[in-house]
Amino acid sequence: MSTSVKSASPPGTQDPPRPPPRRVRPTARRGWWRALRRDWQLYSLAVLPLLFFLVFRYLPMIGNVIAFRRFEPGGSMFGEQWAGLRYVRMFLTDPTFWQVFRNTLWLGGLTLVFCFPIPVVLALLLNEVRRRPLKRFVQSVSYLPHFLSMVIVAAMTMQMLAGDGPVNHVLGWFGHDPIRFIQEPGWFRTIYVGSEIWQTAGWGTILYLAALTTIDEDLYEAARIDGANRWRQIWHVTLPGIRPTMVTLLILNIGTFMAVGFEKVLLLYNPLTYPTADVISTYVYRTGVESNIFSLAAAIGLFEAVIGLVLITTANQLSRRTVGTSLW
Numbered sequence: 001m002s003t004s005v006k007s008a009s010p011p012g013t014q015d016p017p018r019p020p021p022r023r024v025r026p027t028a029r030r031g032w033w034r035a036l037r038r039d040w041q042l043y044s045l046a047v048l049p050l051l052f053f054l055v056f057r058y059l060p061m062i063g064n065v066i067a068f069r070r071f072e073p074g075g076s077m078f079g080e081q082w083a084g085l086r087y088v089r090m091f092l093t094d095p096t097f098w099q100v101f102r103n104t105l106w107l108g109g110l111t112l113v114f115c116f117p118i119p120v121v122l123a124l125l126l127n128e129v130r131r132r133p134l135k136r137f138v139q140s141v142s143y144l145p146h147f148l149s150m151v152i153v154a155a156m157t158m159q160m161l162a163g164d165g166p167v168n169h170v171l172g173w174f175g176h177d178p179i180r181f182i183q184e185p186g187w188f189r190t191i192y193v194g195s196e197i198w199q200t201a202g203w204g205t206i207l208y209l210a211a212l213t214t215i216d217e218d219l220y221e222a223a224r225i226d227g228a229n230r231w232r233q234i235w236h237v238t239l240p241g242i243r244p245t246m247v248t249l250l251i252l253n254i255g256t257f258m259a260v261g262f263e264k265v266l267l268l269y270n271p272l273t274y275p276t277a278d279v280i281s282t283y284v285y286r287t288g289v290e291s292n293i294f295s296l297a298a299a300i301g302l303f304e305a306v307i308g309l310v311l312i313t314t315a316n317q318l319s320r321r322t323v324g325t326s327l328w
Contacts, residue, residue, distance in 0.1 A: 062078075063077075063078075063298065064298060064301075064302050065078050065079065066078060066079045066294060066295050066298045067087060067088070067295060067298040067299035067301075067302045068082060068083060068084060068085070068087070068299075069081065069082055069083055069295065070082075070083045070295060071294045071295045071298075073292060073294070079295065083295065087295050087296045087298075087299035088299050088303070090296055090299075091296060091299060091300050091303070096283070097283065097300070099275070099278070100278050100279060100280055100282075100283045101280065103275075103276055103277065103278055103279050104258055104260055104279040104280045106189060106276070107189060107192060107193075107260045107265075107279060108257040108258060108260050109257075110189060110193045111192075111193055111196055111260065112253055112254070112257060114193055114197060115193070115196055115197055115200055115201070115204075115253075116249070116250060116253055118197055118201045118204075119200075119201050119202075119203075119204030119205045119207075119208060120208055120242075120246060122142065122201055122202070122204075122205045123205040123208035123209050123212065123242075124208075124234060124238065126138060126139065126205060126209065127209065127212050127238070128230070139202070139205075141202070142201060142202025142205065143202040143203055143206070144202070145198055145199040145200075145202065146199060146200065146202060146203035148199070150261075150263045150264055150267065151267065153195060153199055153264070154195075154263075154264060154267035154268050155267075157191060157195050157268065158182055158268070161181035161182055161191065162182070163178050163180060164178075167179075167181070182268070182270070182273075183270070183272045183273070184272075184273070185272065185273045185274075185275045185276040185277065186276065188268070188269065188273045188276045188277040189276055191268065192261075192264065192265065192268065192277075195264065195268075196261070196264070204249075207245055207249065208242055208245060208246075211241070211242040211244075211245040212238065212241070212242060214241070215237065215238065215241035215242075219237045219241075220233055220237055223236060223237055243323065243325065244325045247319050247323050247325040247326075248325065248327060250315070250319075251312060251315045251316055251319060251326070251327055252312075252327075254311050254312060254315040255308055255309075255311060255312030255315070256308065257308065257311055258280060258304050258307050258308050258311070259281065259304070259308065260279045260280075260281065262279075262281035262282060262285070265277060265279055265281070265282055266282055266285065269282065280300065280304050281304075283300065284297045284300050284301050284304075285297075287300065316328065
């Protein structure tokens with residue numbers, strides 16, 4: 001038989017002091033209530049934004065039910081009778097819808113490819129400018145288009161590219177015949193993406209410039225000691241430092257991939273450019289507002305929203321697994 005023997009303390013020594021008892025942490029509910037009572041002034045600032053999203057973003061989602069019900073103007077708000085998947089089958093079997101779907105993919109893809117990296121490049125270039133007056137001037141010039149109304153941007157674009165506009169005048173100096181940019185379907189994607197870059201590139205650099213200020217200067221000093229030139233410092237220090245911001249904005253842009261700018265497309269396109277310019281949002285507008293087929297428009301809009309949800313969820317999961325940064 002084996003017996004357990006307690007080891008007694010040597011004479012003249014004291015037992016080690018017992019650790020103090022652990023404090024029981026308050027429950028999450030009590031902690032949240034204490035934080036609310038302590039900082040209620042700060043939390044009150046979020047009331048209006050929450051009400052805005054509730055009234056103008058979440059409550060209108062109830063109207064998606066008319067995508068599965070027969071809705072008539074002047075009748076019930078939620079439709080007269082159930083129609084099942086009738087309106088879903090209608091747009092899925094409509095060749096015009098698939099042409100519009102392809103146009104949306106083209107414009108969304110081109111916008112993502114060209115409009116996403118340009119603010120990063122512009123922020124890196126501005127970060128290298130050492131003359132403050134020049135840097136402020138470039139920032140002001142690049143930010144200004146963001147504050148212009150979409151109607152003004154579309155009007156300026158149409159005036160610049162008109163048959164007797166400045167662009168065709170310059171082409172005439174080189175002996176080129178005038179080009180009908182606004183009436184040619186082949187030019188619409190170039191016009192849209194070019195105007196989008198001009199309008200959004202400068203504003204997008206603000207977030208990246210703010211992210212650049214959070215990078216520790218000691219990292220650049222260590223890179224210079226190791227013999228890294230400016231390109232190496234940008235590649236190994238700057239870009240990893242702003243990678244979380246880049247990933248976050250990329251996920252948000254992917255989430256709005258299908259929601260190509262409705263206002264700009266509506267202002268720039270015309271029946272001659274429908275083959276390349278008509279997108280889902282404008283198709284929904286014509287179907288619902290102009291043709292008064294609200295149930296069909298709701299079904300198409302719901303289809304677009306589901307695709308956007310799938311895209312942003314997939315991009316978030318891929319980002320979490322590959323980069324380690326995600327929105328949630």
